[in-house]
Amino acid sequence: MPKLKFKHKRILAKIRHNRWVQTITYFGHYYYEKSVETNSSLKKQFFQSLPFLFAAAITGLVAVLYALLFNYAEHLSFYILDLNPYLIFIVAPICFLFSWWVTKKYSPNSKGSGIPQVMSVMELKNHQKGHASKLLGLKIIFFKIISSCIKVVGGGISGREGPTIQIASSIFYLVHKYLPKWWEPISQKNMLIAGASSGLAAAFNTPLGGIIFAIEELSKFHIKYYKSPLFIAVIIAGLTAQGLTGPYLYLGYPKVSASGFKVVLAVLLVTIVCGYFGSRMCVVIFKVMGFFKRIKKLKFQALFVVVSGLFVAAFIYWMGVDAMGSGKEIIETRLFTDNKHVEWYLPFVRMNGLIASFSFGGAGGVFAPSLSAGASFGALTAQLLDFTGQNANLIILIGMTAFLTGVTRAPFTSAIIVFEMTDRHSVIFYLLLGAILANIIASLVDKKSFYERLKDNYLEEISEKEKSSTFTPKVQD
Incomplete structure (x- = not known):
C-alpha cells in the first residue's frame, strides 16, 4: 500500500481538526452509543416480556377449555334433573363426596375459590417461598378443574371465575419457575399479579376488571412497578380467549334506565x-x-x-x-x-x-x-x-x-x-x-x-x- 505524501497528511489533519468535522464526529459517535444502548434495552425488555406473553396465551387457552368443560358439567346437571328429579338425591351426595375426596387426598390447596391461595403466595416471606409450590402448580390446575366440575354435575352452587384465577396464577408461576438461569431476572410477584389478572379477564371477558382487581385486591406496591407486564398479560389472555370463542359480553346488552x-x-x-x-x-x-x-x-x-x-x-x-x-x-x-x-x-x-x-x-x-x-x-x-x-x-x-x-x-x-x-x-x-x-x-x-x-x-x-x-x-x- 503506497504511503501518503506529506501534503496529503496535512490536508487530512486540517480536516480532522476542523470544528464542523469534529462536531459531526462527536454526534455520530454519541448517537451510535445511544443506538447500541437502546438496542440492548429493547432486547432486555423483549426477553422480560416473552414469559408474560407465553403464559398469557396458555392462560387464555386453558380458561376457554375450562369454561367449556364447566358449562358442559352444568348442562349435564340440568339434564339429570330433567331425566328424573329424584336422581338428584343420589347424584348430589356422590358428586359432593368425590369433589371433597379428590382435593383432600391429592391436592388440599386446590379447594375453594383459589383467590386466597394466590394472595397467600404473594405475602410469603423469603424463607417461606418453598411453600408456594404447594399453593400453585400443575397439580393444582388439574384437580381444581376436576373437583369444581364434578361438584357442578351434582348441582352445587359454584362458579369457575375464582378457580380460573388460581389456575392462571399457577401457569404464570410454572413459567417463572422453569425459566433458564441465564434469562433476564423477572419478579415472581409481577408474574403472579399478571397471572391472576389475566385469569379474571379471560374468565369474564373483562380486561379492565382484571386490571382493577390486581390494583385493588392483590398489590401492596405502586402500579408503576408492574404495569407493563400486567397490561401485556391481560391483553394477550383476553385476545387468546376471544380468538377461540369470538368477541362476546358475558351477559349481553340489557336496556337500563334511571328515571325518577x-x-x-x-x-x-x-x-x-x-x-x-x-x-x-x-x-x-x-x-x-x-x-x-x-x-x-x-x-x-x-x-x-x-x-x-x-x-x-x-x-x-x-x-x-x-x-x-x-x-x-x-x-x-x-x-x-x-x-x-x-x-x-x-x-x-x-x-x-x-x-x-x-x-x-x-x-x-x-x-x-x-x-x-x-x-x-x-x-x-x-x-x-x-x-x-x-x-x-x-x-x-x-x-x-x-x-x-x-x-x-x-x-x-x-x-x-x-x-x-x-x-x-x-x-x-x-x-x-x-x-x-x-x-x-x-x-x-x-x-x-x-x-x-x-x-x-x-x-x-x-x-x-x-x-x-x-x-x-x-x-x-
Whole structure:
C-alpha cells in the first residue's frame, strides 16, 4: 500500500481538526452509543416480556377449555334433573363426596375459590417461598378443574371465575419457575399479579376488571412497578380467549334506565340489603368451615359432605334449576325478558346453597353465585317497589354489584366487572355508588373480607407447619 505524501497528511489533519468535522464526529459517535444502548434495552425488555406473553396465551387457552368443560358439567346437571328429579338425591351426595375426596387426598390447596391461595403466595416471606409450590402448580390446575366440575354435575352452587384465577396464577408461576438461569431476572410477584389478572379477564371477558382487581385486591406496591407486564398479560389472555370463542359480553346488552327520584331510593335500598347479606353469608361460610375443620374423624367429615349434598338436593328438588349451578340463567332471564318475578325466598336459597356447596372444601368459586344472588335481591326489590322494564334492570345490576362487593370487599372491581359484562356506560356512576355504599355496610358486619380471612388461615397453616418441622423434642438420658 503506497504511503501518503506529506501534503496529503496535512490536508487530512486540517480536516480532522476542523470544528464542523469534529462536531459531526462527536454526534455520530454519541448517537451510535445511544443506538447500541437502546438496542440492548429493547432486547432486555423483549426477553422480560416473552414469559408474560407465553403464559398469557396458555392462560387464555386453558380458561376457554375450562369454561367449556364447566358449562358442559352444568348442562349435564340440568339434564339429570330433567331425566328424573329424584336422581338428584343420589347424584348430589356422590358428586359432593368425590369433589371433597379428590382435593383432600391429592391436592388440599386446590379447594375453594383459589383467590386466597394466590394472595397467600404473594405475602410469603423469603424463607417461606418453598411453600408456594404447594399453593400453585400443575397439580393444582388439574384437580381444581376436576373437583369444581364434578361438584357442578351434582348441582352445587359454584362458579369457575375464582378457580380460573388460581389456575392462571399457577401457569404464570410454572413459567417463572422453569425459566433458564441465564434469562433476564423477572419478579415472581409481577408474574403472579399478571397471572391472576389475566385469569379474571379471560374468565369474564373483562380486561379492565382484571386490571382493577390486581390494583385493588392483590398489590401492596405502586402500579408503576408492574404495569407493563400486567397490561401485556391481560391483553394477550383476553385476545387468546376471544380468538377461540369470538368477541362476546358475558351477559349481553340489557336496556337500563334511571328515571325518577324513586329509582335512587331503590338503589340505596338494594345496596344496603345486598351489602349486608353478602358479608353475612361470608361470615356464616367461615364459621361452617371452622366447624368442619374441627371434625377430626374422616367418616364424620364424609358424613358432613353427604348431608351438605342432600341439603342442596332438597333445594334443587323444590325449586329446580334456579337452586343449582352458577346462576347465570337467573340473571339472563331477569335482564332480557319481561319476567322479572322472583319468589321472596330465592336469594336465600341461593345463599344457603352456596354455603353448603362451598364450606366442605371442594373446589369452586363464589363470584358468579354472588352475582346471581345479588340479581335475585335486585329483582325482588324491583318487584316490591313496582319497577318494571329498564328501571328494574338497573336495580338488578346494582344488586349484583353490591352483593359481589359485600363478598369480595373490592368495590371498584365489582362495579367495573358488572359494567364490562353489560357495556352499560350510562349507569356506571350508579354502579360505583352502589359498590362503595355496599362496602361500607359490609365493613360494619365484618371488618375483614372473606378472602382476607381465608388468606390468613393459609398463612397460619404455613407458619404452624414451619414450627412443627423445626421443633425437635429433647431426648432424656
